[in-house]
Amino acid sequence: MKNLYRKHKVGAVSFVFLIAFYFIAVLADFIAPYPYDIQFRHNPYQPPTPIHFFDEEGRFYLVPFVYGHKLVDPVFKQYTIVQKEKYPVEFFVKGEPHYLFGFVKTDIHLFGVKDGGKIFLLGTDRLGRDIFSRLIYGTRISLTIGLIGVLISFLIGLIVGAVSGYFGCVTDTVIMRLVELLMVFPSFYLLLALRSMFPVDIPSIAVFFIIVAILSLIGWTGLARIVRGMVLSIRERDYVKVAKVMGGSNFYIIKKHIIPGTLSYILVAAMLSIPGYILGESALSLIGLGVQEPYPSWGNMLAEAQNVTKLSSCPWLLFPGVAIFTVIVSFNLFGDALRDYFDVKV
Amino acid sequence: MVVLECVDIWKSFPFRKNFFGKITEKKEILKGVSLKIERGKTVALMGESGSGKSTLGKILLDLEKPDSGRILYKNRNIRELSKREYRSYRISVQTVFQNPYGSLNSKMTVKEIISEGLRLNFSFSKSEIDEKLNETLCFVGLSENLKDLYPHQISGGQRQRVAIARAIIMRPEVIIADEPTSALDVSVQSQIVNLFLNIQENLKISFLFISHSPGVVESIADDIYLLKEGRLFYGI
Numbered sequence: 001m002k003n004l005y006r007k008h009k010v011g012a013v014s015f016v017f018l019i020a021f022y023f024i025a026v027l028a029d030f031i032a033p034y035p036y037d038i039q040f041r042h043n044p045y046q047p048p049t050p051i052h053f054f055d056e057e058g059r060f061y062l063v064p065f066v067y068g069h070k071l072v073d074p075v076f077k078q079y080t081i082v083q084k085e086k087y088p089v090e091f092f093v094k095g096e097p098h099y100l101f102g103f104v105k106t107d108i109h110l111f112g113v114k115d116g117g118k119i120f121l122l123g124t125d126r127l128g129r130d131i132f133s134r135l136i137y138g139t140r141i142s143l144t145i146g147l148i149g150v151l152i153s154f155l156i157g158l159i160v161g162a163v164s165g166y167f168g169c170v171t172d173t174v175i176m177r178l179v180e181l182l183m184v185f186p187s188f189y190l191l192l193a194l195r196s197m198f199p200v201d202i203p204s205i206a207v208f209f210i211i212v213a214i215l216s217l218i219g220w221t222g223l224a225r226i227v228r229g230m231v232l233s234i235r236e237r238d239y240v241k242v243a244k245v246m247g248g249s250n251f252y253i254i255k256k257h258i259i260p261g262t263l264s265y266i267l268v269a270a271m272l273s274i275p276g277y278i279l280g281e282s283a284l285s286l287i288g289l290g291v292q293e294p295y296p297s298w299g300n301m302l303a304e305a306q307n308v309t310k311l312s313s314c315p316w317l318l319f320p321g322v323a324i325f326t327v328i329v330s331f332n333l334f335g336d337a338l339r340d341y342f343d344v345k346v
Numbered sequence: 347m348v349v350l351e352c353v354d355i356w357k358s359f360p361f362r363k364n365f366f367g368k369i370t371e372k373k374e375i376l377k378g379v380s381l382k383i384e385r386g387k388t389v390a391l392m393g394e395s396g397s398g399k400s401t402l403g404k405i406l407l408d409l410e411k412p413d414s415g416r417i418l419y420k421n422r423n424i425r426e427l428s429k430r431e432y433r434s435y436r437i438s439v440q441t442v443f444q445n446p447y448g449s450l451n452s453k454m455t456v457k458e459i460i461s462e463g464l465r466l467n468f469s470f471s472k473s474e475i476d477e478k479l480n481e482t483l484c485f486v487g488l489s490e491n492l493k494d495l496y497p498h499q500i501s502g503g504q505r506q507r508v509a510i511a512r513a514i515i516m517r518p519e520v521i522i523a524d525e526p527t528s529a530l531d532v533s534v535q536s537q538i539v540n541l542f543l544n545i546q547e548n549l550k551i552s553f554l555f556i557s558h559s560p561g562v563v564e565s566i567a568d569d570i571y572l573l574k575e576g577r578l579f580y581g582i
Contacts, residue, residue, distance in 0.1 A: 237448055237449075238443040238445060238448040238449035239448065239449050239450055239451040241404075241407075241409055241441075241443070242441060242443065242449055242509075242512070243462065244409060245407050245409065245436065245439070245440060245441050246436065246437075246440070246462060246463040246466055246467070246512075246516075247433055247436035247437065247463070247466050247467050248462075248466055252466070257451055260451075260453045261451075261453065
């Protein structure tokens, strides 16, 4: 890890980014100042709340504060600052009760304002829901979908590729033609077709697993082909032959000698393919077939930003896009760094 | 007593295929080769590059199938052995390959590599395996400190010793050594040859020594065969 940092600073930084994102996903209830589904009906499309250290007379405050906002034009969503109302931004503030890690009941949030003040770091959406909080909760969907999806599809791809490459001949031909058959479908339409097999209004958690299953069903083929190619070359190595001479069964040889030889590559490929899953989920959610409201995912939050006129007056609706971009770039850079790191050794 | 024998082996490789994958031309490598390896004897097999000596070695190891012909282990065709007998054939016939860089799995430690055969075929306890491992390491002249190193951390000569240790730890009856010294430099070569002589003397293992340089072979072999144009000739 130290070497990795020395040679690939960018990769190491993106690794830290990813760790931070997963950290946020785990602690979402605590970090988000509001629950994802709470609607402040008097604050629709409110712009991000600025945090002040100086008040209107130029006095310095050690504890930063936010002003109260009032909706003056409900049609064009114009807000004015109410200068009388100053709410200090504090850490570990009491708010809505939630379960930390799923079982510790508490009502403490990382930060917030008291006494009826509101803080919307990234503004609100059309129902007055805090985009920052929803973004934090959305991390859970977008990041786990990548990990679980990659896990499933790599398991399938690894086994199919290893079997195909190791046994060769007819097995290889049959499996590879099937894989190619699956690959020729344009993946996005296959995604839609598979999704349409299930009803639209099913519980969020079911939708989540259906999406994961669909994405992994599409995703394993490329990997299977690559693993097969590697296995074809590894099985001709002398140590595989020696293992055979010593009486190792096919299963033993695949498990002990062939799959470990492909692992470093697979790790890199996994890192580089996670963004595909995140984008796949976002795409499905964007067109309304993915994770359902009110549960937020970065994709269905972006769906609100589809309207161009809305977007010009409320650009903060695009923040989920920034989050997707950051995570995907991080995964790619980290994957690249990992690849360079392993290349030196192999 | 003959331990391992091949009778009338024919082998060809496809040379050219047509569009539909049908073989249109093939090259005959072995044309009716018969060879006996007797207990405790060392047989050398010589020939030019491409003459098919390695292929013959692989056929004897049952890594490649001949087009026709039989391989006999203790006078029985290995195709007709029961599962248990086939296992004892697998234990009794071991190999040392030419290139010690390719024949050791770089993801396994020296200890894992050498004891692999024991773990695969016998149910020894950990301490028994360790005991056999230390004994074998000592026999091939490797220090016990190397046990936990990976192949890329030791020298070429040491690697070949690891490969030899792996072959002898199960006390086989025959070792088929495919040019075991040609990837090593001259000073290390003679050490490895001495090790083979030592094994011959102490463990009474038969050898099939595949080589293309007469120098190494002469000092070690009882019988020398020459493979030329697919046929086997005795002596030089």
